Amino acid sequence: MSDPMDLLRSNLSRVRIPEPTNRIYKQECCLSFDTPRSEGGLFIDMNTFLAFGKDCVAWxxxxxxxxxxxHIKQTKKVVAEDRxxxxxxxxGIGT
Known part of the structure; x- marks a missing residue:
């Protein structure tokens, strides 16, 4: 099995660094209504900066x-109620 870092290094030429003028779509999938809170989260293409849901990444x-x-995935964190x-x-108003 190949090392994930070797696989990343071999594809590093396709990764772009976003500039201030680039728009990064990371709120919702561009083909469906998946969000980072969806079951599979969102996957941002690091060349075009478009977001895709779990089902649309293969396409x-x-x-x-x-x-x-x-991969961006948000989960709700349970906060313990201490008070x-x-x-x-x-x-009291004005006291």
Whole structure:
């Protein structure tokens, strides 16, 4: 099995560094309604900076041949509630 870093180095010529004038589409898939909060997350093509959902990545790879993607996945973090749920009893305005 090949090393992932060797695979990345061999495809480094296709990776572009974004400039301030480039638009990076990372909020939603350009073909479907997948977002980073979707089940598979989003994959950003590092040559065109277009976002693709889990189902559309293979289509983009076959079309462009780009092998390097940035995977963005957001998950909700459960926050423990440390304080008690006590409602205020008095409202002081101007005191």
């Amino acid at each position: 983009n790879y076959e079309k462009t041949g780009n092998k390097v993607y940035l 008690p749920l006590k409602k205020p009893t008095l409202l």
